Amino acid sequence: MIYxxxxxKxxxxxxxxxxxxxxxxxPLMEEYGVSVELVGAGLDCEFTNRTHPQNAVLxxxxxETLERFLGDERYLLIKQNFRDRAYEYLDLSVFEGRPPRRFD
Known part of the structure; x- marks a missing residue:
């Protein structure tokens, strides 16, 4: 899985x-089988060094599905018309999921 x-903001x-x-x-997310795993606002606390008002994990x-989705001409048009205009700033990162390490 890719996240x-x-x-x-x-x-x-x-x-x-x-x-x-x-x-x-x-509708594009549904077509590509993208699921929203988590959403929420960041919490300021002594243990964080940066928080964001809007957070999500897809x-x-x-x-390949991620790359096709983000490169889809329909997505790029929606991004240009809405997403790019809505955000003050936006950070994206991608990682490949795997089971956590065990330290028994």
Whole structure:
């Protein structure tokens, strides 16, 4: 499994644009078999060095699916028209999931 970690901040007053992005991208996510694993706001505490107001983790079946999804012309159009306009800043990272190490 491949996980896309999304961390960012929506611009003030851009909630409607962000909602339009989510509505536009939802059918594509379904088509590509993308699932939303987690969403939530970051918590400021003494143990963190950076938090983000918007956080999400998406799960893809494999790297090829991630690359096809992010490169899909329909996604790129939705991204340009909505996502890019909605975020003040956005950090994306990708990792391949595996079982955690055991230290018995």
């Amino acid at each position: 896309l970690v999304i961390q960012g 929506i611009k003030n007053g851009a909630e409607e644009i962000y909602t339009a992005y989510l509505k536009g991208v939802a 799960k893809f079946g494999d790297r």
